[in-house]
Amino acid sequence: MPGEPKRLEHPKSVYVIGFIFKIITIAVLIGVTYQITFSHHGPGLLIPVQKKIEAQQKSAILEEVKRQEEYEKHRHFHNIVDFPSLPEASRPVCYICHSDYPHSKNKKVRALLNMHTQFFVCETCHIEEIKDTDIVYKWYNPFNENPSGPFFGTSYNQDTGNLAEVEDQFSKIAPYFRFGDNQDLAIKAQDAPLAKDYMNVRDQLTPEQRDNVKKKFHVNIKAKGHECKACHAKKGILEFKKLGFAVNRIVDLEQLNIKGMVTKYEKFYIPKLFSD
Amino acid sequence: METQEVLTKCIRKDVWGLISFSAKTTLFLSVFCLLLFSSISVEAADNENCLMCHKYRQIGRIDEEGKKRSYYVDENIYANTTHRNVPCRDCHTYITKLPHDPITEEVNCANECHIKPPFSKENFSHKKIIEVYNNSVHGIKKEDAPELKSAKPHCKYCHLNPIFTRVQEERIAFDKTLSRCLNCHEQKGVTQAYKHITHRLRHKTSRSPKEIVNLCSKNCHQEVDLMKTLKVSHESLEAVETYSQSVHGKSVALGSQDAADCISCHATNAIHDIYKKDDKKSSVHAENRTETCRQCHTNVGDQFANIDVHSKLDPEKKPVLYYMNTGLTFVFYGSVLGLVGLMLIETVGRRRDGIKWQIRRGTTWRGISKIKTDIKKILNK
Numbered sequence: 001m002p003g004e005p006k007r008l009e010h011p012k013s014v015y016v017i018g019f020i021f022k023i024i025t026i027a028v029l030i031g032v033t034y035q036i037t038f039s040h041h042g043p044g045l046l047i048p049v050q051k052k053i054e055a056q057q058k059s060a061i062l063e064e065v066k067r068q069e070e071y072e073k074h075r076h077f078h079n080i081v082d083f084p085s086l087p088e089a090s091r092p093v094c095y096i097c098h099s100d101y102p103h104s105k106n107k108k109v110r111a112l113l114n115m116h117t118q119f120f121v122c123e124t125c126h127i128e129e130i131k132d133t134d135i136v137y138k139w140y141n142p143f144n145e146n147p148s149g150p151f152f153g154t155s156y157n158q159d160t161g162n163l164a165e166v167e168d169q170f171s172k173i174a175p176y177f178r179f180g181d182n183q184d185l186a187i188k189a190q191d192a193p194l195a196k197d198y199m200n201v202r203d204q205l206t207p208e209q210r211d212n213v214k215k216k217f218h219v220n221i222k223a224k225g226h227e228c229k230a231c232h233a234k235k236g237i238l239e240f241k242k243l244g245f246a247v248n249r250i251v252d253l254e255q256l257n258i259k260g261m262v263t264k265y266e267k268f269y270i271p272k273l274f275s276d
Numbered sequence: 277m278e279t280q281e282v283l284t285k286c287i288r289k290d291v292w293g294l295i296s297f298s299a300k301t302t303l304f305l306s307v308f309c310l311l312l313f314s315s316i317s318v319e320a321a322d323n324e325n326c327l328m329c330h331k332y333r334q335i336g337r338i339d340e341e342g343k344k345r346s347y348y349v350d351e352n353i354y355a356n357t358t359h360r361n362v363p364c365r366d367c368h369t370y371i372t373k374l375p376h377d378p379i380t381e382e383v384n385c386a387n388e389c390h391i392k393p394p395f396s397k398e399n400f401s402h403k404k405i406i407e408v409y410n411n412s413v414h415g416i417k418k419e420d421a422p423e424l425k426s427a428k429p430h431c432k433y434c435h436l437n438p439i440f441t442r443v444q445e446e447r448i449a450f451d452k453t454l455s456r457c458l459n460c461h462e463q464k465g466v467t468q469a470y471k472h473i474t475h476r477l478r479h480k481t482s483r484s485p486k487e488i489v490n491l492c493s494k495n496c497h498q499e500v501d502l503m504k505t506l507k508v509s510h511e512s513l514e515a516v517e518t519y520s521q522s523v524h525g526k527s528v529a530l531g532s533q534d535a536a537d538c539i540s541c542h543a544t545n546a547i548h549d550i551y552k553k554d555d556k557k558s559s560v561h562a563e564n565r566t567e568t569c570r571q572c573h574t575n576v577g578d579q580f581a582n583i584d585v586h587s588k589l590d591p592e593k594k595p596v597l598y599y600m601n602t603g604l605t606f607v608f609y610g611s612v613l614g615l616v617g618l619m620l621i622e623t624v625g626r627r628r629d630g631i632k633w634q635i636r637r638g639t640t641w642r643g644i645s646k647i648k649t650d651i652k653k654i655l656n657k
Contacts, residue, residue, distance in 0.1 A: 078436075115329060
């Protein structure tokens, strides 16, 4: 452009070099600022402020829970892999109060009962039957209306003999009420309107009011679940074949694979356990 | 008769697999092959079928003290661990019945297990290393206060069930060396044994320096309040802080795989022999320090070994170091911040002069100074 100083007419390489230097300058500035303020390798001018804010938000309960979880990792010894877990909103409503380990009363079998929560939702075992209404058991996945599997626990890996590893980590067996041709899911997730409303107002309720509301969550729920035999038997409640279980897995589930236990343990009373 | 029935039921699953594998085999041969297969599979160590229940990740409970207890054992991982051939009850000896009673005991790693290592007729045990550990500073002593006893780490605190992994080290020709081993030995055992040995060749441990530092620091040595209750020395109280400020600590924090971590200096290759620095057995005792430094800094002398690695910048104890460091800090921040300050002053000045800030056409500054404009206006008048 005539009349304008020549210094404005730069080649493209100058723009590139200028851009790189700008990025470097910004990066250095950010690094130095962090070094001065929060880094433990510098003067840490804002660390006292940060600690003060953290101290205000400190919860003794939260800290103890985290410490215990960390300790459990060290205590356990066997390598534990982190599995994906459902987001809170998609979890069944029962988990608001009953947690991942809902069984605690029967000391002999509580861990064994909790183990089953990997395969089915609480209602599968604790559903109250409704007169003249059939209950159908199907795989339920909060992210997929028609999960097709393969589902965990339904087949063995032929090479290792271990349970086959699967991609679907969320599907569980759940009950559905059958009304004619329709099948209605018998469980509620935490994003159901009633559950959401309860979560919002539960701190404002008196203990009595809370108990009353909780009863609404327990409609069609019985305190004592099915006995083991109800499923672990031929012609049990769960139709393993229809649910996609492999033939050899069905045999194990129906008869329970207890190789070695009878002879190797000093005391063995699973049979009694079954009749409890 | 009952036992026989149960066993028959148990092997049915494998029978199904074998039928698909070879329809031509007779039932007798199927059962024979099945038993043979069982003896070399993962279930070899699990002859009591503990994994029937424990292979499910939700097996666990909240105990009476409100602690979450998980009894899950991943069968696929377990099959690749060092202990894959050890029957569960060789370690968990207190399990005697089903369902189990609430557990009050811990596993004792000094137990003998029913495994005979190669070239030995005795059952395997970790007794020897546990003796070393018990003599170390971390071993529980009779005279220890109760809080110190409970705070000292047990085997499981530091160790996870180790997994056989192949070391990523170019100087170990895995395939070539292993193929020579296979000239005489069977592949199954020797592959695992080879991995077991080679993954310890590179460093003292197979863990990264960062993992070692985290293991020693987190929930333990960096917890100053806890350390105070255990009445550790003043130097130990600041050990994590001073390490993280040292050249070793900073290198490890930045991802170095070669910089010294805690056990590089504080233990020999036995790893567990950590002693107080005043103890002559300690690798950081004045008499042993030079050798310890020479693990990495070859050819250094005693003078080098006297350099304080856990140096704390205390103006009273180390005034020269403190004031040198403070001076250099001022020089560093003074340079960077001074430069930025000058740029800001220049910017403000130019803006005040009326020059526009534009990022286009190859320059950030355009326009004519306000002063020049004013002079022009006066001249025009």
